[in-house]
Amino acid sequence: MSTSPAPAAPASAPAATPTGWKKGLEDVIATDTKISFIDGEKGVLEYVGIAIDDLARNSTFEETTFLLWNGRLPNAAELEAFSADLRSRYELPAGLIESIKRVPKTAQPMHALRTLVSELAMYDADPNKNDVASARSKALNVLAQAPTIVAYFDRHRRGLPFVAPDKSANFATNFLYMLNGAKPTPTMAKAFDVCMILHADHGLNNSTFSARVIISTMSDVYSALTGAIGSLRGPLHGGANEDVMKMLNEIPTVDAAEGFIQNKLATKAKIAGFGHRVYKAYDPRASYLKTLAKQLSEDTGNQDLYAKSTAIEQVMLREKAAKGIYPNVDFYSATTYHSIGLKLDLFTPMFALSRIAGWSGHIIEQLADNRLYRPDAQYNGPHGVKYAPISAR
Ligand code: ACO
Numbered sequence: 001m002s003t004s005p006a007p008a009a010p011a012s013a014p015a016a017t018p019t020g021w022k023k024g025l026e027d028v029i030a031t032d033t034k035i036s037f038i039d040g041e042k043g044v045l046e047y048v049g050i051a052i053d054d055l056a057r058n059s060t061f062e063e064t065t066f067l068l069w070n071g072r073l074p075n076a077a078e079l080e081a082f083s084a085d086l087r088s089r090y091e092l093p094a095g096l097i098e099s100i101k102r103v104p105k106t107a108q109p110m111h112a113l114r115t116l117v118s119e120l121a122m123y124d125a126d127p128n129k130n131d132v133a134s135a136r137s138k139a140l141n142v143l144a145q146a147p148t149i150v151a152y153f154d155r156h157r158r159g160l161p162f163v164a165p166d167k168s169a170n171f172a173t174n175f176l177y178m179l180n181g182a183k184p185t186p187t188m189a190k191a192f193d194v195c196m197i198l199h200a201d202h203g204l205n206n207s208t209f210s211a212r213v214i215i216s217t218m219s220d221v222y223s224a225l226t227g228a229i230g231s232l233r234g235p236l237h238g239g240a241n242e243d244v245m246k247m248l249n250e251i252p253t254v255d256a257a258e259g260f261i262q263n264k265l266a267t268k269a270k271i272a273g274f275g276h277r278v279y280k281a282y283d284p285r286a287s288y289l290k291t292l293a294k295q296l297s298e299d300t301g302n303q304d305l306y307a308k309s310t311a312i313e314q315v316m317l318r319e320k321a322a323k324g325i326y327p328n329v330d331f332y333s334a335t336t337y338h339s340i341g342l343k344l345d346l347f348t349p350m351f352a353l354s355r356i357a358g359w360s361g362h363i364i365e366q367l368a369d370n371r372l373y374r375p376d377a378q379y380n381g382p383h384g385v386k387y388a389p390i391s392a393r
Contacts, residue, residue, distance in 0.1 A: 024277070025375070030204060031212065034071055034365070035358070037203070040276070040278035041280055041281060045202065045284050045285065047067055048072065051284075052198065052284050052285060055067075060170065060193055061171050061172060061354070062083045062171060063079055064200055064357065065082075065086075065143065066078065069139075083170065086143065087168075089144035089145060090144050090148055090166075090174060092145055095123060096116060096120065096123060099116065100152045100153055100156055103115075105156065110233040110239075110348050111233075112149070112153045113146065113229055113349050113352060114230055117146060117149065117226050118222060120222055124138065124141070127220050127222060132367055135364055138221040138222065139363065139364065140360075142221070142225050142356055142360070143356045143357060150346065152178070154179055163177065164178075165178055170189075172192040175192070176188060179342075188340055191296055191339075195333065195337070195340075196353065196354040198289060199354035200358045201357065201361060202329075202358065206231050207228040208358060208362050210228050211362055211363055212373065214228075215366050224359070228355070232348065233352075238330070238348050238351040238352065241330040241333045241347040241348060242344055243273070244273040244331055244334035246272075247260075247312075248309065248334060251308050251312075253308075254304065254311050255311075261316065262315065262319075272330065273328060273332075274325050274326065276328045280324030281324070282327070283329055286328055286331055289332035289333055289336055290332045296335075297335055297339050302335065302338060302339045306335050
């Protein structure tokens with residue numbers, strides 16, 4: 001066995017690799033889609049061609065999900081059948097309810113949701129079936145049961161009995177009912193429904209891309225949705241709505257907002273709820289949520305929170321709008337969810353409950369015309385290095 005020192009890497013140049021690429025797959029088109037369209041310069045978001053504002057004003061989450069999965073709005077009979085099918089699936093398998101009881105009460109809800117959505121695969125008699133009809137059915141199961149998982153987990157950690165789903169209620173009303181043990185007011189249920197519409201899809205964002213990458217191996221719907229939940233919880237993605245709330249809690253008064261933000265910017269810190277890879281204008285979801293947050297905060301005595309938010313926005317627009325940094329979907333979600341009465345660590349799970357609709361639409365679209373995702377990396381390391389025996393290192 002040689003004991004000579006490890007040879008240095010030879011200086012030979014690596015094979016030519018493409019240049020001009022940007023990290024983070026920025027500007028890379030990885031697939032085509034008919035589900036949602038974003039114009040980041042003009043601040044436009046459409047689901048299947050319909051402006052997000054139009055859907056928020058006129059649609060329901062069930063109808064929007066049908067739109068995302070079918071490429072068109074349903075007629076009355078189709079909507080009724082789709083909604084009835086969703087409601088019939090709200091209940092969890094008995095074994096999964098037992099699993100929820102075993103989750104540590106200190107667990108973070110996003111970790112609980114990710115783990116339990118993954119576990120749903122084990123209650124499916126044929127979890128790997130990937131024909132489009134089977135994928136739709138599995139996605140509908142997860143869409144119907146994820147709210148039950150979140151509500152049950154939250155009641156478990158609070159030491160409260162579970163409240164069985166109300167199959168006569170729509171997605172939004174049923175979730176708030178299971179969580180709180182009381183029917184929400186129509187205003188709260190409607191506000192929550194609108195939040196679900198606004199968060200349902202957003203082009204090839206990180207979590208949606210993750211879902212498409214996973215299903216492209218012909219893995220299974222549960223794995224794809226589980227991976228997407230894992231992606232969403234990051235603070236650079238859906239986790240930002242919780243950071244916004246933490247920031248609002250840290251700022252003692254409306255007047256303190258200016259100094260707080262200026263101090264952060266002076267240290268080059270990023271302000272949660274601002275900036276976006278695609279939007280260089282006002283995120284249209286943020287405009288709608290701003291109106292909703294104002295109304296709900298007035299209704300629930302949370303005007304202070306809304307006032308702090310607008311104070312932060314004013315500083316950020318003054319300092320950063322020229323760089324294309326505006327409020328994103330997460331910024332006014334925080335005040336909205338707080339006013340609906342949701343605890344801080346349920347904000348990102350709310351995003352996930354809604355985005356399951358979009359992720360599933362993309363999984364179905366991917367399966368209908370699949371090609372494995374397998375990008376390339378620019379290798380910047382050495383070549384031709386000789387293996388050094390451990391005694392020589
Ligand atoms: N506050 C202050 N400055 C910012 C912010 C911000 N929130 N966002 C970006 N910038 C600045 C960066 O400091 C950087 O400045 P520089 O050119 O002087 O170095 C420049 O804008 C570009 O920023 P990047 O991080 O390179 O932009 P990228 O496209 O990678 O990031 C991201 C987008 C991750 C969303 C970023 O804006 C961010 O971290 N925002 C805060 C977290 C957040 O709100 N995430 C939710 C996004 S929406 C969603 O996923 C649902």
